[in-house]
Amino acid sequence: MKVKRKKFPLALALIILFSVVYGSVKIGKSISIRNQKLEIISGNKKEISNLKLEIDNLNSELENSSSADFVEKVAREELGMVKPREVIYVDKDKEKVSNKDKFVSEEKVSNNKNKDLNK
Numbered sequence: 503m504k505v506k507r508k509k510f511p512l513a514l515a516l517i518i519l520f521s522v523v524y525g526s527v528k529i530g531k532s533i534s535i536r537n538q539k540l541e542i543i544s545g546n547k548k549e550i551s552n553l554k555l556e557i558d559n560l561n562s563e564l565e566n567s568s569s570a571d572f573v574e575k576v577a578r579e580e581l582g583m584v585k586p587r588e589v590i591y592v593d594k595d596k597e598k599v600s601n602k603d604k605f606v607s608e609e610k611v612s613n614n615k616n617k618d619l620n621k
Contacts (some may be wrong), residue, residue, distance in 0.1 A: 566572045577583040584590060 563572075
C-alpha cells in the first residue's frame, strides 16, 4: 500500500507540472498574438491619420483649383509650361537630379516651349 501512495502523489505532481507548463505556453502565445495585433492596429491608426491629412490637403487643393494662381502653378510645375518670351535659367549648382528626372523635365520643357498659358 505504501508503494501506491508514493506513486499517486508523483503522478499528480507530474500532471500539475504539465498543466502549468502547458498553460504558460498558451498564455505566452496569447500575449504574443495580442502584441502583434496591437502593432497592426497602431500601424493602421498611423496610416489613417496620414490618409486624413492627405484628404484634407486634396480637399484644400480642390477648393483652390479654380483660382488662376493655382492653374499657373500646376502648368509650370507639373506640365513644364512657360509664358511667351519667358526664359528659364537652370542652376547647375543645385542638388543633382537623377538622370530620369532630368530627362523628363528637359523633355517637358522642349515639348511645351511654345505653349501659351493665357489660352
